[in-house]
Amino acid sequence: MINKLTVLTMTTVLAGAAFAQSPEERGMEIALETERRDSGFGDYVVEGNMLLQSPDGGSGQRRFSMYTLEIESDGDKRLVEFHQPRDLEGMISLTFSHGLEADDQWLYLPALRRTKRLAARDKTGSFAGSEFSFEDIGTWEVKKYTYKYLHDEELDGNATFVVENIPAYAFSGYSKIKEWVDQAIYHPRRLLYYNMAGEPLKELRFYDYRKFSERYWRPMKAVMTHMQTGAVSTIEWSDYRFHTGLEENDLRPNVIRRWSN
């Protein structure tokens, strides 16, 4: 009896080991599938309306358009044109995302009528004074993190994989990011950002995913909450347009002033 049980257990373990992936492999698999499903969008444009609320009652509003161009061989290129508030109107931010290398960033200042290259390596600065940093708003690349699958979890009625992302590039503002990836659409439903002390710092939730161009899922709302201050930044996305004909030539640093009116 005992012998039989031992043999059975050993067989199960051995069989399991042969097929099982490590949590790291499983995490990477999810990341790759996420990338595969979203690739090929070419380019898209979206309008952002961001509301800032501080816990003591202060508030603010930012409006901007965001242009994203998919680059096959490297990270994506993203241009943000600000409309509001007044001082920010006409300012253009251009970011070339790279894997492990520091991203390139330029800023066009209409009052100065000049484009300035921002040479600093970390992009942890605040995006237009919000709780989003440039790191949060930048485009995601598989190479930027190492992954570790934790477990499955149901989140607001959606089955998700919970994955731990550890930044692989230097100068990240986070020690890790916990991500809840929707199992049906392979997009994040929730992100939890941890500071260097390992404490949860910010939470990002995505709401109302819709499908565009019959294939690409995009959220209509993103809410970032600073868990320690209680400050909240909400972006309402609208007017997603895919395949607008955006070209690399339009996103060269020396021509971005053309975007500013």
Add this chain to the structure above:
Amino acid sequence: MLEAYTKWIVRHSVTVLVLTLSTIALLSLGTFQLTFRSDDRIFFSDENPELSRLRDFEAKYGRENGILFILTAAEGDLFTPEKLAAINELTDRAWRMPYVKRVDSVTNFQRVVAQGDEINIGHLARSGIQIDQHQAKDLKSAALKERLLVGRLLTPDGKVGLVAVQFRLTDETPGDPAAELMSEARAIASDFSARHPELKLRISGSLALDNAFGEASARDGVFLTPITFAVIFVLIGFIFRSWAVVLTTFSVVAAAIGSAMGSAGLLQIPLSAPSVSVPFIILTLATADCIHLASAVFRTSLADPRTADRAGSVVHGLRLTLRPITMTSLTTAIGFFSLTFSESPPFRHLGIIAGIGVISAWLLAITLSPALMSLLPWRAKSTSLLIPDHWWRVLHRRIVQHAPVIIIAVAFTGIAAAAFAASNSLDDRYVDYFDNSFDFRRDTDYLNRHLGGFYNLEYSLKSGKAEGISQPDYIRQVDAFAQWLRQQPQVTHVAALSDIMRTLNQAMNGGGEAAYRLPDEARLAGQFLWLYEMSLPVGLDMREQVSLDKSESRMTVSLEDISTEQVLDLAARAQKWALENAPLLADSASATGTTILFSHIGKRNIEQMLSGTLLALLLISILLFFVFYSLLLGGVAIFSNLIPPLAALGGWALFVGEVGMAVATIAAVTLGIVVDDTIHFIEAAQRARRMDNADPVQAVLTAMQQAGPGITITTAVLAAGFSCLYFSGFQINAWMGLMTAIVICVAFVFDLLFIPSILIRMRRWR
């Protein structure tokens, strides 16, 4: 009724013992609910206008909760590859502390460097990047040009620098974050020092201050308890030479402290550094009650040793002392309860707890004390009462001979000294609350000597509209205000938005020296600021410098180690300057911050305690009138007890010259304590006059013989007990104890020289 009560107590001594002890045991359970607050905010009430202004300020820029690591190069300056790497190591380590919000250091200072159209906003010396000796020297000359670095995080000689860590703590943060973070900081420091002998590390900051308040209290508990207990009980043992009296007193003292602290727990009164002295105050006052009873009992026993058994002596002794003990406890309690008028909650708490302690000590002294005295074995010894009877006769003769001289000399000296009372200068430098045995004091003094800035003035300068801080007029006026402040001798550094604007303007225009000026267009300034804000890394952002809607910016003025009076003077002059020269800022040019809070607290406390003291005086006067039934005697008593605290303050002004926020409470507290001896003396004199029909001269002698020993003993015990507080490392407690002891001694002179002389000269009383 008095007779019946005293007999009942002695007859049912065991019942009384059991009842009182079980009640006390129940009340003492409340001590488990006692809480302790060590943050500096405990000193300010919710109604304090300076506090509510500071809270408005903190709602915009966050609350100051910092630990400062002060780094000093053992040799040369901080700018060597090894030392810069070590500073980076400490900076990175600080980022991993719990609740951390922001870390500013010499190395992570965000320098704005321009090369053509490339702007590099980044760390002065980034962690993980190797540099050589030569590059380190270049960094030094670059760093010493940074106006927001030098004088704030770095000394001009480059030898002392800071790693300033800010934490996000709220009143709801669980546990004792100041103590926990400080112990982690100390662990970091000792580990760091062991590996980097080339750098000497010290620790200061507002959390170090909070932690020092906690440490001061813990130390008072550990050091003062044995000292005070030893002093008091050796004194009692020496005077009475009876273990029974020592044990009785000890029981009453312990029970009174237990019930007072237990009540504090039940009433949810938090303890803080000043109110930690309460047990010692109760100890001293409860002892005085017990001494009165014990000496009356001993006197009775000695007067008629053959007939009086122990129980009989206790009954008689209690009958003699019940009324005076009741009266004196009432006056003492009134004195303490009047502290509820104080502006500063710790003193209100101290008053309430000590008041409860006095009341319980009184109840115990007339229940537990006689019950124990009738149960325990004791024998009165004739040598027990310290002062031989003939001494009083000698003193009395002298007083009769020289009464007018004594009256004039004592009154004149007292009034002359009292005249100086107001010439004390108020100073609440909260670093100086701690003596040199505290690391906090030594390290913060070092900081103030080399860099300054532990004390500061904070401003939130309003532009009046959203995004208004980029208006050229606004920036120009902020700049002018900052420049004016920099010219003031007590100012070590000014951090203002205008400095950032100049730096950005320079970088955006190629980096030349000539471009280090203010941008002259609002939109341009606004966009520079946006670029800067979006470039600053997380944890080094502008949230602590600019309000969310960009209508206000912060200006921080670092100060030298100056008195709080000088702080108020500087703040007033600054406001006046802004009113005349910077019209846009006129409404918002009033300073706030912790330094300002403490600078106002002394004066506020005096203003508030004035009414509390007057009320205590009124109540005690009414009480005295009912005790003496004589306006004349009441007047003499009030004069004799009002002058000593004022005279002590005057003497203090001549010898020390500085007082803190506690000074306001001295008069009310000591009045309640010292008036007791006067009551004992005048009552004894009146009794002699009325019962024995003695003439005033004879009545005074009788009073001296009867009340004199008690007065002398209680003065000795009270003065000794309060002097023990002087051994506190916490200045508020040390000064309060010393000042109270001085007042008690001065009052003794009035009781045994001035009052007898007056009573002998003014013959119309009875």
